Amino acid sequence: MVRIATAxxxxxVLLGLSAAPASAHTISGPKPTNYRSRVVAIAPSIPGIxxxxxxxxNKLEVTNRTPTEITVLGYEGEPYLRIGPAGVFENLxxxxxxxxxxxxxxxVPPGVNTAPDAVPEWKKISSGHSTSWHDHNIHWMQAxxxxxxxxxxxxxxHLSQRNVIFRYNDxxxxxxxxxxxxxxxxxxxxxxxxxxxxxxGLLAVVVTKWWRLLPALLVVVxxxxxxxxxxxxxxxxxxxxxxVLQFFGGNFxxxxxxxAAVPTVVALxxxxxxxxxxxxxxxxxxxxxxxxxxxxxLWKSQLPDAGPPWLTRLEVVVALGLGSGLVVGALFRMARxxxxxxxxxxxxxxxxxxxxxxxxxLDRIARDLDTDEVLEVAFRDLATRAAPVRDAFAAGPVAxxxxxxxxxxxxxxxxxxxxxxxxxxxxxxxxxxxxxxAPFTMLLQLLAGTVLVDDARAGSRLTTxxxxxxxxxxxxxxxxHAPLTMVEGSAPAS
Numbered sequence: 001m002v003r004i005a006t007a008x009x010x011x012x013v014l015l016g017l018s019a020a021p022a023s024a025h026t027i028s029g030p031k032p033t034n035y036r037s038r039v040v041a042i043a044p045s046i047p048g049i050x051x052x053x054x055x056x057x058n059k060l061e062v063t064n065r066t067p068t069e070i071t072v073l074g075y076e077g078e079p080y081l082r083i084g085p086a087g088v089f090e091n092l093x094x095x096x097x098x099x100x101x102x103x104x105x106x107x108v109p110p111g112v113n114t115a116p117d118a119v120p121e122w123k124k125i126s127s128g129h130s131t132s133w134h135d136h137n138i139h140w141m142q143a144x145x146x147x148x149x150x151x152x153x154x155x156x157x158h159l160s161q162r163n164v165i166f167r168y169n170d171x172x173x174x175x176x177x178x179x180x181x182x183x184x185x186x187x188x189x190x191x192x193x194x195x196x197x198x199x200x201g202l203l204a205v206v207v208t209k210w211w212r213l214l215p216a217l218l219v220v221v222x223x224x225x226x227x228x229x230x231x232x233x234x235x236x237x238x239x240x241x242x243x244v245l246q247f248f249g250g251n252f253x254x255x256x257x258x259x260a261a262v263p264t265v266v267a268l269x270x271x272x273x274x275x276x277x278x279x280x281x282x283x284x285x286x287x288x289x290x291x292x293x294x295x296x297x298l299w300k301s302q303l304p305d306a307g308p309p310w311l312t313r314l315e316v317v318v319a320l321g322l323g324s325g326l327v328v329g330a331l332f333r334m335a336r337x338x339x340x341x342x343x344x345x346x347x348x349x350x351x352x353x354x355x356x357x358x359x360x361x362l363d364r365i366a367r368d369l370d371t372d373e374v375l376e377v378a379f380r381d382l383a384t385r386a387a388p389v390r391d392a393f394a395a396g397p398v399a400x401x402x403x404x405x406x407x408x409x410x411x412x413x414x415x416x417x418x419x420x421x422x423x424x425x426x427x428x429x430x431x432x433x434x435x436x437x438a439p440f441t442m443l444l445q446l447l448a449g450t451v452l453v454d455d456a457r458a459g460s461r462l463t464t465x466x467x468x469x470x471x472x473x474x475x476x477x478x479x480x481h482a483p484l485t486m487v488e489g490s491a492p493a494s
Contacts, residue, residue, distance in 0.1 A: 030055040032300035034153075034184050037138045040161065041176045046168055051175045054132055054237040056302050057139040058103050060164060060177070061132035061237045070173075072166040075099070076116040081131065088126035093118040100134045105141070132237035137162040138177040149181045157181040187298035190313060194321040201325020205279070205333050208370050214279070214326075215268045221283065221323050222261045225290040228315040229254055234306035257285045270407060272426060273372045276330040283326040291320025350378060350448035350480050359441070366441045371405060372426070378447045378480075379411050379424030386477040390415055390422045392470050396433030404439040413474075434466035449479025 037057030042049065048066035053059070062083060064070050069084025074096030082089040090097050095114040099105050108114055125131070140146070140159070148157050159181060163174040204213045233247045248255065264278030294316045297303050305312040354362055379400070397414025412432065416423040436453075438446065442461050445451040453475045456462045464471050 030058055030304040032184075032294070032296040032304065033057070033302045034182055034300055035140050035159075036180045036182045036302050038178055038180075039175060040178045041174075043174050043176065044171065046173065049168070049173075051164075053138060053177065054235065056304055057179070058134060059132040059237055060135040060138055060175070061130060062166070062175070063130040065129050066168075068169060070166045070168050072164070075136075077165075078114075078116045078118070079120045081133070082122065083129065083131060085129070087124055088128060088131040089122040089124050092121040092123055094120070096133075099136065103134050103139070105134075105136060128239070130237075130239075135164055135177075137164055138179065140179065146181070153181075154183045156183065182301040184299045184301040190298045190317055193314075194317050197318060197321030198325035198328075201283075201322045201327075202329040202332075205276075205326060205329025208368060211268075211271060211370070214275075215265045217322060217326065218261060218265055218268065218279065218282065221286050221318060221326065222258055224315045224318040225254065225286045226258060228290050228294075228305065228312070228319070231305040231307050231312065231315075235304070253285070254289055257282055257289075271370075271372050271405070271409070273370075273376060274426075276334050279330040280327050283323040283330070286319050287323030287327065289319075291316055291318075291323060295320065348480055350444060351450070354444050354448045354450055362441050362444070366444065369440075371402065371409060371440055375400075375402070375409075375411055375443070376424075376426070378443075379413060381480060382447065382478065383413060383422040383424045385480070386413070386422055386474055389473045389477065390420060392473040393422065393433070395467060395470065396431060397429070398470060398474060399428055399432035399435045400443065401435060401437040402440050402443065403437055432466060434464065434468070434470045436462060436464050436471065438462035446478050447480055453478065 033056055035057055037053045039051050039053055039060075042051060046066065049062070049064050049070065051060060051062045054061045062070075062072065062081075064083045067085055069082055069086070071079050072081040072083065074080035074091075074094045076095060078094050078096075079091050080094040080096040081091070093113055093115075095108060098108045098112070098114075144150070145153070146157070146159055149159075157180065159179045161176055161178045163176055166173050166175070201217060204210045204217055229247070229251050233243050233250075236243060236246065238246070260278060261282045264275055264282055267275030267278060294312075297305075297309075297316050298313050301309075303309050303312045305315075353365070357365070393413075393415045397412045400411045400413065402409040402411075410428045411424055411426060412429050413422060413424050414429070414432075415421065416425075438456070438461065442451070442456060446453065446456065446462070451461075453462070453464070453471065457464060
């Protein structure tokens with residue numbers, strides 16, 4: 001439970017850190033909205049000069065590929081920007097230079113002369129032919145909607161059409177930008193897919209037979225989140241290099257989560273129980289960043305992503321529904337396995353499980369068991385029982401190879417740490433001194449005490465290699481009913 005809390009805490013911290021970048025989905029970048037800003041005309045039209053609204057009305061982007069520089073005028077008709085072959089320059093004595101720093105509008109610093117007739121002081125801000133800025137003529141600035149929208153939010157409303165002026169040679173050119181209210185769709189149809197994906201993720205973790213679905217489901221969640229992040233960056237202002245840099249700089253938290261998903265998928269394929277912690281971490285962050293923060297996309301008309309709106313909404317539903325389902329399922333399974341695990345070295349739970357069963361019945365039950373969870377508890381108990389003969393492990397550990405798992409599963413019993421206590425670990429941590437190879441059902445019988453090592457070996461039901469003396473000394477302790485008070489040299493209780 002400490003590891004669970006650590007994973008969840010780390011996820012929350014990383015989510016907080018991700019609020020700074022402007023392109024980490026919609027945490028602080030453009031958010032879904034019903035306000036639509038669009039360039040309707042450039043009059044007169046000039047070949048090589050284009051304009052578009054980007055970031056859902058947050059910015060106006062102007063590109064000038066002609067050999068002649070243009071001058072964009074500020075709110076009081078003063079020179080504000082120069083865009084041309086030499087790059088982009090801003091006038092430090094233009095009021096618009098400071099007001100346009102943020103979407104809400106910034107204040108002019110004290111002592112700066114921003115009178116319309118002040119002599120311009122130009123500062124180069126880019127070597128490109130394009131720039132974008134928060135032009136407050138093109139979006140709605142108030143927190144409350146316009147009165148007509150408040151009265152009828154479900155209807156279309158044309159709110160305004162304003163001009164952004166620039167000079168080209170001796171011409172005044174107007175960029176006409178229309179601002180509309182476009183009512184969004186109902187989000188209700190997405191509730192069923194959201195709940196369905198949540199249940200799919202939950203059951204895929206909780207139901208043992210469905211575990212083979214987990215790697216594929218996690219790939220779907222992460223792949224959808226990657227596509228969502230890429231589609232978010234495509235329509236943003238700037239060139240391709242700028243967008244690539246924005247993508248990696250603004251999505252560093254998501255990229256770390258995607259990287260963590262790779263070993264998690266590998267561990268899920270191998271059915272390692274520690275993969276559940278990776279599942280919590282990856283699923284939680286994807287559900288929060290790619291799902292919860294973008295949830296408004298389900299009922300807003302204007303979305304920041306490239307591509308069809310239905311695809312963006314589906315990506316949000318997959319992230320939130322399937323991601324959160326995997327998280328809840330993983331937490332439930334971890335809590336259930338901890339609650340079901342008996343204290344180390346105690347109990348006869350394996351004996352109760354396998355005693356009196358035919359091979360066919362045991363095979364049927366074994367198929368419904370989680371091999372990793374069962375062996376984790378069983379070998380932990382064995383490490384406690386075999387403590388009296390830990391000196392026999394001086395030459396190395398004993399490896400238990402589960403032959404009928406795909407891929408083959410290995411558990412290692414050996415001495416660990418300064419105290420030389422016996423510990424059971426998943427995987428082969430060092431070259432073993434001896435090896436016991438058997439199917440899962442055979443190991444269950446061996447650890448339950450219903451079959452002895454010598455009998456199973458004689459019947460070719462298991463094979464042993466390596467240090468025979470070590471296996472012989474360990475043999476009496478394999479059965480779970482071996483007494484903990486046993487001293488070396490005494491015979492185990494029957």
